[in-house]
Amino acid sequence: MGGNSGKKISLNLKIYRQERKGIKGKMVDYLLTEVSTDMSFLEMLDMLNEKLIKDGEDPVAFDHDCREGICGMCSLMINGEAHGPEKETTTCQLHVRKFRDGQTIVIEPFRAKAFPVLKDLMVDRSALDEIIIAGGFVSLNAGNAPDANATPVPRNNAELAMDAAACVGCGACVASCANASAMLFTSAKISQLALLPQGKVEARKRVLDMVKKMDELGFGNCTNEAECEASCPKGIKITNIARMNREFLTATIAANN
Amino acid sequence: MSSNKLDAKIPEGPIEKKWDNHIFKSKLVNPANKRNYRVIIVGTGLAGASAASTLAELGYNVLAFCIQDSPRRAHSIAAQGGINAAKNYPNDGDSVWRLFYDTVKGGDYRAREANVYRLAQVSNNIIDQCVGQGVPFARDYGGYLDNRSFGGAQVSRTFYARGQTGQQLLLGAYSSMMKEVKSGKIKILARREMVELVKVNNRARGIIARNLTTGELEKYSADAVILATGGYGNAYYLSTNAMASNGSAIYRAYKQGAFFANPCFTQIHPTCIPISGTHQSKLTLMSESLRNDGRIWVSKKKGDTRAPSDIPEEDRDYYLERIYPSFGNLVPRDVASRNAKKVCDDGRGAGASGLSVYLDFKDAIKRDGENVIKEKYGNLFDMYERITDENPYRGPMRIYPAVHYTMGGLWVDYNLMSTIEGLFVLGEANFSDHGANRLGASALMQGLADGYFIIPYTLGNYFASNKFEKINTDNNAFTEAFDKAQKFFNKLMTIKGARSAEDIHKQLGRVMWEYVGMGRNEAGLKKAIAEIPKIREEFWNNLKIPGETNNVNVELEKAGRVADFLEMAELMAMDALERKESCGGHFREEAQTEENEAKRDDANFSHVAAWEYQGDNKTPIRHKEELTFEDVKIAQRSYK
Structure with missing residues (x-):
């Protein structure tokens, strides 16, 4: 029975270490033995840290919080893949049983010009908040809203909006893109709001503002490699990027008129 | 008699008019x-984010603090099931009155009537607000909002966004916050942890925060401080809370004079994935909607090591269906949890550890087909399989209860103000609306009610009723609090013992789960x-924190939180010991009926216990706020 297999394996970890922001980092090797295959990937790192603390060494810093795959705080490039090898799964939901005894695992931070490393595997992703600040909202003040059922929304639109809204803002799309583009992230928010009547009023201004901010922050462009879609732990589709491009085009034409 | 230190400030008049009257008189x-007022809000979950955006919309200047890297990550995000409101869209007989009544009853008559009524009243505005923000709630084919029945409610009043309602509501509140960041009214201070509350002339006027990136201590002043930092379930180490969820902000406010109400009221959720080993760092909840179709059972034989598929029907004990024929598997959370513990204590638990029970979909799959079950619960089944490597379509799931929510919290009056003037407490961090047990889909409702629709009125009244001298962080009170915080962290760093904070936290968690968990008795609580x-002594003598203070130092962060849990845990146990009755999530084994059900003692315990700190190693004083029920008829809960 998987849940309590009792199986133990050894792992060769190669982990990126950087003491603080703004300095050079390096890869460091660690051998970890007696790792239960029932552990989550982050529990395996907890185990490593417990060992490092006992040995008087600095533990590896990494971001995480809910450990349920929903908060978007965990990250990590695992053997070159954002969130590791399992499809539509965040790092915190990845388990050691997906790795072989004796396997080498390379663990690096999410890398992008807009995501500076703070320490070890911890990066600053506040640039994603900046994109939302540029326009990822409906300008509704509390108290203004009409009755929730006043405007019916076609079920299909609501479902597509929900698909896009499922983005957890982890930045895997940026980290896995050769151009460090944030288009999947940005387009998910633009799509969600463009698909709903509540978001329509500001749709044109929104797309122009958010795309402009994305460019300013140093995120790259999309060259249709779809690496973002492949690495997304929430299955956000690149059709959202196509929708954003259509919205952008319409808004640009309208602005020029 | 109620303590004269506790004035709940409940407005006069009939219950349905109290809130309107209060707003008018404010x-x-x-x-x-x-624009001349500044407000500090600590925490950006549903309560904190909704308060931040709404107060900024009104024109106040807001400083919003969160420990995560972005306000969007707070643990409200993990709520799956939904949010209640009394819209009565399904035309099935719901009303504000019914939602109020159900919530007071569900809380086992240990909540304040007037607060709960107001919660039910504003519930409908919340849904309007969220839809307006673009929250993609589930809809029917006509395009109207869909509702479901949840947590044993007799009406369908729960709005939901797939299994991700908390996430979608939080992203809605977060987007409203971002709108106000753009307008310049909110400043976000992420990766910062409040370490001290600062009082000037007995009013809350600021905080000291630790910048988790640089390690620096920072001073912030304001005209009022709002704590919306969630619950303290991680006192048990293992819980469904996020790893960084902690009780430090409310506990440090408690040490400054904010009373702590009903600290022992903890909710233990029945449908969590069981523990797989000592490496376990947290527990994962699965929506209790699973109990709508799953049947819960264990073997009739003690120490049965057979695989579930080898245990024939006649050897299975569907114990909830047996004991509670009318509610069966849908009994409230506390009843389901307690019975799971009982059969496991009896030696009939499932799995290698014996600490789980089966949740079986065999009959539902046979009745409705695998596709129907997949449509309803597919994402939960996938999650279960990812974590346990067991396929729940082929064999039963295994579940076990886990600490999930804390109904207790800082005492607040009707205005959501604590016993410290100018310190307001919202959401799970306060004690106010759920009594001794919270109903499903009510946490999201309360967090957003507090933030969007209550604090904007009551905070304005506080500002307009008082004069505020201009202060800044040069004030002595800030220097003192700063020095105190610095000493605290230096002390932690200089212990240089042998054990990690995590290791000691686990030790505390085992004691809490054993003696202050699902079943509590006098001997255990004294133990x-x-x-x-x-x-605690071991912690202060043998803790080891590598690294330095002036850098990212996750171990130091954890140690600070564990230091507080080590004191708060004792308060929880003391409160549980003093409350010699069973009510809601608090089950005192001495107080049960002949049929082993919880036995409330209304004559002696129909009150809120609010604890006042007296200093280190001194016994705090237990104050009482008597609860009176004028509109709800008190009854013993029965689910047979």
């Missing part, structure tokens, strides 16, 4: 003057009260 801040100070 003083207003002139629109042009609002916990004797054990906890020993662990």
Whole structure:
């Protein structure tokens, strides 16, 4: 029975270490033995840290919080893949049983010009908040809203909006893109709001503002490699990027008129 | 008699008019003057984010603090099931009155009537607000909002966004916050942890925060401080809370004079994925909607090591269906949890550890087909398989209860103000609306009610009713609090012992789960009260924190939180010991009926217990706020 297999394996970890922001980092090797295959990937790192603390060494810093795959705080490039090898799964939901005894695992931070490393595997992703600040909202003040059922929304639109809204803002799309583009992230928010009547009023201004901010922050462009879609732990589709491009085009034409 | 230190400030008049009367009688801040006030909000979950955006919309200046890297990550995000409101869209007989009544009853008559009524009243505005923000709630084919029945409610009043309602509501509140960041009214201070509350002339006027990136301590002043930092379930180490969820902000406010109400009221959720080993760092909840179709059972034989598929029907005990024929598997959370513990204590638990029970979909799959079950619960089944490597379509799931929510919290009056003037407490961090047990889909409702629709009125009244001298962080009170915080962290760093904060936290968690968990008795609670100070001593003598203070130092962060849990745990045990009745999530084994059900003692315990700190190693004083029920008829809960 998987849940309590009792199986133990050894792992060769190669982990990126950087003491603080703004300095050079390096890869460091660690051998970890007696790792239960029932552990989550982050529990395996907890185990490593417990060992490092006992040995008087600095533990590896990494971001995480809910450990349920929903908060978007965990990250990590695992053997070159954002969130590791399992499809539509965040790092915190990845388990050691997906790795072989004796396997080498390379663990690096999410890398992008807009995501500076703070320490070890911890990066600053506040640039994603900046994109939302540029326009990822409906300008509704509390108290203004009409009755929730006043405007019916076609079920299909609501479902597509929900698909896009499922983005957890982890930045895997940026980290896995050769151009460090944030288009999947940005387009998910633009799509969600463009698909709903509540978001329509500001749709044109929104797309122009958010795309402009994305460019300013140093995120790259999309060259249709779809690496973002492949690495997304929430299955956000690149059709959202196509929708954003259509919205952008319409808004640009309208602005020029 | 209620303590004279506790004035709940419940407005006069019939219950359905209290809130409207109160709003009308509240003083207003002139629109042009609002920009002269600054508010600190600690925490950006549903309560904190909704308060931040709404207060900024009104024109106040808001400083919003969160420990995560972005306000969007707070643990409200993990709520799956939904949010209640009394819209009565399904035309099935719901009303504000019914939602109010159900919530008071569900809380086992240990909540304040007037607060709960107001919660039910504003519930409908919340849904309007969220839809307006673009929250993609589930809809029917006509395009109207879909509702489901949840947590044993007799009406369908729960709005949901797939299994991700908390996430979608939080992203809605977060987007409203971002709108106000753009307008310049909110400043986000992410990766910062409040370490001290600062009082000037007995009013809350600021905080000291630790910048988790640089390690620096920072001073912030304001005209009021709002704590919306969630619950303290991680006192048990293992819970469904996020790893960084902690009780430090409310506990440090408690040490400054904010009373802590009903600290022992903890909700233990029945449908969590069981523990797989000592490496376990947290527990994962699965929506209780699973109990709508899953049947819960264990073997009739003690120590049965057979695989579930080898246990024939006649050897299975569907114990909830047997004991509670009318509610069966849908009994409330506390009843389901307690019975799971009972059969496991009896030696009939499932799995290698014996600490789980089966949740079986065999009959539902046979009745409705695998596709129907997949449509309803597919994402939960996938999650279960990812974590346990067991396929729940082929064999039963295994579940076990886990600490999930804390109904207790800082005592607040009707205005959501604590016993410290100018310190307001919202959401799970306060004690106010759920009594001794919270109903499903009510946490999201309360967090957003507090933030969007209550604090904007009551905070304005506080500002308009008082004069505020201008202060800044040069004030002595800030220097003192700063020095105190610095000493605290230096002390932690200089212990240089042998054990990690995590390791000691696990030790505390085991004592809490054993003696202050699902079943509590006098001997066990006394044992916990004797054990906890020993662990605390071990912590202060044998803790090891590598690294330095002036950098990212996750171990130092954890240690600060564990230091507080080690004191708070004792308070929880003391409160549980004093409350010699069973009510809601608090089950005192001495107080049960002949049929082993919880036995409330209304004559002696129909009150809120609010604890006042007296200093280190001194016994705090237990104050009482008597609860009176004028509109709800008190009855013993029965689910047979």
